[in-house]
Amino acid sequence: xxxxxxxxxxxxxxxxxxxxxxxxxxxxxxxxxxxxxxxxxxxxxxxxxxxxxxxxxxxxxxxxxxxxxxxxxxxxxxxxxxxxxxxxxxxxxxxxxxxxxxxxxxxxxxxxxxxxxxxxxxxxxxxxxxxxxxxxxxxxxxxxxxxxxxxxxxxxxxxxxxxxxxxxxxxxxxxxxxxxxxxxxxxxxxxxxxxxxxxxxxxxxxxxxxxxxxxxxxxxxxxxxxxxxxxxxxxxxxxxxxxxxxxxxxxxxxxxxxxxxxxxxxxxxxxxxxxxxxxxxxxxxxxxxxxxxxxxxxxxxxxxxxxxxxxxxxx
Ligand code: SF4
Numbered sequence: 168x169x170x171x172x173x174x175x176x177x178x179x180x181x182x183x184x185x186x187x188x189x190x191x192x193x194x195x196x197x198x199x200x201x202x203x204x205x206x207x208x209x210x211x212x213x214x215x216x217x218x219x220x221x222x223x224x225x226x227x228x229x230x231x232x233x234x235x236x237x238x239x240x241x242x243x244x245x246x247x248x249x250x251x252x253x254x255x256x257x258x259x260x261x262x263x264x265x266x267x268x269x270x271x272x273x274x275x276x277x278x279x280x281x282x283x284x285x286x287x288x289x290x291x292x293x294x295x296x297x298x299x300x301x302x303x304x305x306x307x308x309x310x311x312x313x314x315x316x317x318x319x320x321x322x323x324x325x326x327x328x329x330x331x332x333x334x335x336x337x338x339x340x341x342x343x344x345x346x347x348x349x350x351x352x353x354x355x356x357x358x359x360x361x362x363x364x365x366x367x368x369x370x371x372x373x374x375x376x377x378x379x380x381x382x383x384x385x386x387x388x389x390x391x392x393x394x395x396x397x398x399x400x401x402x403x404x405x406x407x408x409x410x411x412x413x414x415x416x417x418x419x420x421x422x423x424x425x426x427x428x429x430x431x432x433x434x435x436x437x438x439x440x441x442x443x444x445x446x447x448x449x450x451x452x453x454x455x456x457x458x459x460x461x462x463x464x465x466x467x468x469x470x471x472x473x474x475x476x477x478x479x480x481x482x
Contacts, residue, residue, distance in 0.1 A: 170260030172238040172269065175247065183211040183227035189244050192230070201228035238265050258310030262388050264371065289421035290450060292322045295384055299411040300420065303472055305344075305359045306384065307411060309394055315407065317344050317359050317390040322424055324383040326471065327355070328454025333372040333379060335389075339365055344390040348379070350456050353464045357472060361407050363392040425450050431470055435463045 178189040179201060199205075206212055206225030215227065233244035236255060245253075253259075260266050287294040294300070299307040304323035309315045324330075332349035336356070342365055345358035369388050372379055379387035394407055412420055432451040439460060456464045 168258060170236075170255045170263065170266055172236055172266060173234055173255045173260070174237045175232060175234050176244070177230055178233050178244055179228060179230045181211060181225075181227055182229055183209075183215050183225075189233070201225045236265065238269050257314050258312050259314045259316075259391060261310075262316055262369075262385070262391070264386060267385055287415075287418040289322075289418050290425045292320075292325065292421055292425070292450075293384070294321075294418045294421050296414050296417075298384065298417075299408050299413045300417040301360050301411050303358055303360060304424075305357060305389075307359065307407065309407065313394040315363065315392045315394055316388045317363065317392070318388040319348075319357055319379065319383055320421075321383045322421055322428075323357070323471070324380040324387070325450075325453045326428060326455050327380060327468075328457045330376040330379045333376045333389075335368045337365055337390075338368050341365075344392070346389050348376075350464070352461055353456060353468065355456075355468045355472065357389075359390070361409055361411075363390065363407060364395065365390055365392045367391040428455075428471065431467050435459060435467055439463060 177192040179192050180187055180189045181201065200209065202224045204223060206228065209225065212225050212227055232247040234247055234255065235242050235244050254263055285296045287296060295306075297308065299309070300320060301307070304320045305317055306320050307315060307317050327348065327350050330348050330350060332347075334347040334349075336345040336347060336358075337343070341362050343358055343360065343362055344365055345356055346368075348355045348357060368390055372387070372389070379389075381387065428451060432455060452458075456468060459467060
């Protein structure tokens, strides 16, 4: 499905004019000098010569079909052919900043045919049921047209707190998507476990890395890609979803991860201060990584993101 804010229009332009200006065709007769015999009265056309001019319309009159975003503050016409695979013309529009702002939704909602738009709660961590989750705390959304998006889950975003910098390790091609997130003086490499044909990255995160923690399932997405194996989409398994979880299984896993984080934080607390954290049973406070000394922050994040024991962790 394409973006509901995408519009099409016929535009006309004058190739005899020194200034190329595209004007939306209104259909009023008054606008139609270029497309009628009246073009012979046009000063710009008389300045130029054409060997076999048509009597019915100006030879320098050009018309084309364009698309544009009706919600953008400045209208920019894009040739229709260039739009065929763009974000606006595909399911990818659900991750557009403008679309998310106007649709008044923070996280992209699932498409028709996907599981009901429900977001489970794992001890305060949202777990959207239409997303696939990897043990590296990354998520995957696959649309019916094969466009997919990848980001980090709300659990990791909460544990890291504010992100100071995002650097993309992989940007194009068939790769295991990976990015380095910097939190204070700690660099963490997050990677998605399965190869994806990456078509783009969320460049807005370079200027505003905080959006990753603010909206991990929406504006904070990291990678965009395409799945060739469309036959088994959207609900079936593809190689892309090997080893991933979603729905109730993902929620249960997220709860176990909460307990694991609690244990890791308590062990770190004992090493640093010689005492365990007060056991209130909940998750450690948001931004835990920021509060730890460098070595402990590195150790905890490594253990948290380790994918060496995926099978045990997802068994
Ligand atoms: S720029 Fe965004 S809101 Fe505008 S048409 Fe494209 S996807 Fe939709």
